[in-house]
Amino acid sequence: MQNDFIVLTISGVQQRFELHVIGTKFNKIAGLYIFVYLDANKVWRTVYIGETHNLDQRIGEGLKNHNSLACINRNCATHIAICTANTFNSKALRVKAETELRGSYPTACNLQ
Secondary structure, eight states: OOOEEEEEEEEEEEEEEEEEETTTTOOOOOOOEEEEETTTTEEEEEEEEOOOOOSHHHHHHGGOOOOOOOHHHHHOOOOOEEEEEEOOOOOHHHHHHHHHHHHHHHSSSOOO
């Protein structure tokens, strides 16, 4: 892997998203997350973008219960990029950032 993070811009501010292989256990903290895979040109491609108040419950230990897991698997996601910046501690700010990311990066599995 070239880097252990990717940088995305949210509301004009660059945010660092740490890359983890799917199956990683996470701390029980709030954050944004993106399921991704590395394409043949070595570019990270988005599969699903979400937010949660508890990363481990949603994409770590609780991943098997994720409502879009079948689609995420079908679209070959291999990693999860997470951002736990203090900027996103409130649900309203996480939802705003998630909505902005969904508008900027196409995904195969976000239905809303």
